[in-house]
Amino acid sequence: MRLVLQLVARLLVVVMLCLGAATVWATIDAYRSVDRATEASAERVSQALRGLYWHELMLHGSRMREHLLPVPEWRTIETMKLISPGVCVRFEPATAFEKPLCGQDKGLGTSPPAWFASTAQTLLGRHAAVAKPISARATTFGTVSAAPDPDASIRLAWQHILDNIGVALLMAAAIAVLASLAIAHTLAPAQSIVAALKRMAHGEYRTSLPRFRSMEFAMIGQAVGDLGERLAKAMEERATLTRRLLEIRNDERRTLARELHDEFGQNLTAILAFANAIEATGTEAKDGAVAQDARMISKAALAIMACLRGTLNRLRHPLAEELGLEASLISLVDNWRSQHEARPMIQLDLKGDLADISGTVAATAYRVAQECLTNALRHTSAREILLRIERRSGSENALLIRVEDDGGGDAISIAKASGFGLTGIRERLAALGGTVSVARATRGLSIDATIPLAA
Template identity: 30%
Template sequence: MASPLRVLLVEDFEDDALLILRELSRGGYEPSHRRVDTAAAMRLVLDAEPWDVVISDYSMPQFTGIAALELLASRGLDIPFIIVSGAIGEETAVAAMKAGAHDYVMKSSLGRLVPAVRRELRDAEIRRARRRSESALHEAHRRLQALSSRMMQIQETERRTIAHELHDEIGQALTAVKINLQTLLLRAGTGPGAGPVRESIAIVEQALEQVRGLSLDLRPPQLDDLGLPAAMRWYLDRQSRASGLEVQFECAVLPDRLPPDIETACFRIMQEAVTNVLRHAGATSLRVALRLRGAELELVVEDNGKGFDAAAAQRRATAGASLGLIGMQERAGLIGGRVEWSSTPGRGTRVEAGVPVSRMTGETAQPAAARAGE
């Protein structure tokens, strides 16, 4: 059974067009066709209906095969384009194929036409299938990014809620217990019951400190109330006091407030990088910088620790075995940014994150560096 084939013929001679159609019919096709020989006519038929293949003469009085090829390309259509000509040299044919033609057949060798059409139709279907796969992959990636972004938003909301409940509910309850114990201590005076009460007060104070620390670790209020530079300075000061690490923080003048997603992502990337330093680097000093550089907001975390094999770490991250590095990359990717790290054993580590300035769409532009030091 003959296969239907929609053929757009760019040909000025009716007899040559009939020869082409006859050859296609002999090759097992049932061609339906339109014949054009001007650019205007070709535009009309391209807009009017779909085509499986374009077969074009190379040179015509009012049109050329190259002009027809350019017109097809301008429409963004991926349709096999085959030149059939009786007066075309090999160099000209090769130039036409470099310009985008899929094949050329001499009119004196029309026996090559059907195999060429069959091959190009198959290749066109492969290209369409590839585009469909790429489109589906792109859509799946977009949905995965949207899901990841939503999950991180939910995580930050939960962190904020739990931190609030720890501070306001459990913290206040422990404070009330402490006040009651202090009242009991006053009543006990120096009697035998005073010792256990003092021990209970010490336990409650320790629990209060742990609750405050956990609340701050979950979601520091400085990040919501004062912005990224202030939250970073508070966090680094806290880690320096707790670990004895010498910390240097450099912050350039930034817009008043960055978008919340950028502030959160940058803070979490910095937090993860500093946590890695404290856990693994064996460093004595740490430098953190936040600044505008070119078209990016740049965050740098550098230490003088023992370093590591950066290539091996990248392989582990790619394989899903290094969740910290993966987390930093995912957070940066969700705001259109990047994270890179470099390290040499014995020579410290540098983590660098960048966010395009175009993503910084805060409504105001007042300096925030001064507030960061308050």
């Protein structure tokens, strides 16, 4: 999962926990608000009745009266306005058949589910009635008693919770969206860093990164830049070392070829001459056995000389340095055709202008083609082999070499093999900044090599 999604998911978990805590708090507060409304209603009605009693006392002009006055008319619309919705108020002592005076509860709130009503009453308890005495001139005339209607109080509490939850959900959604945008904006430099690492994985070691405002990302970007610079220097040193090793190896090959030619070539020539002389002597002496042995020695010497000649051709500098890449490839394919008449058909496909390709690039291309053809002929049962050399100009400016056969084979195992042939190809191409890949072809394998001509 992407880092942005992980952070957003964690943020949503925190928001949901906060929302749950807010819901619990809203439930308790809504339930207790009914008690506060009951307290306030009782206080307002008691003050109103106290005022009515004082008015009656002042109206009769008797401040020393010790008997109680009749209860003033308090069940009016003005008193109804003082009672909170869902609260019922009565005056004690009440007259016969007098009902409590209740606030408006028609259409009040939303009917809650049964589980909420039972859970709230179980956990938070029932609402208590509130009593306020009515006194004037040190005389108590009665008591105002206020009690909430259980059904109305539950509906009010549920409606209050719904309102709070709605607002909380809107706030949670807004927080999630804004925080997601902020997190995405903050982590945007990570995409640039990942893209730079991918370019480094494909060989673009010196890659530039923008300056980041965040200190942490700036440090990471600096570390990535330093790593790329060190990798680039290491690859340059490796390429230089590889080129030097190839030069040393070529010198050793030339020395070995010279020694083989001088030593083995002369000795084989002498053996062939002696064998011919023995054969001639045996023929004159009519000694058939000696002549036959001499002919066998001559054949063995000729076979060894042919093998030595092929070895010397491979050890010496390729023809690409003398004849040019195109002529050397044509000669290479013709030699393979002449030596392997019964083996697969080899097709040579040349594209682009190869005339000015010379030196190390030409020699490397020749060696790569030679090694790939050798592997295809020795290790597969191919019936047809295609050798394609293509020069691409423009932005690519590279030489492409492809050897494709129809002999089957496992591309993955060959690509992971540590044989000297493919390893040597990789070393030669790495010295010039090139690449090689092994892939599955239609009926066999395909080896693709690329040599930058800028090298």
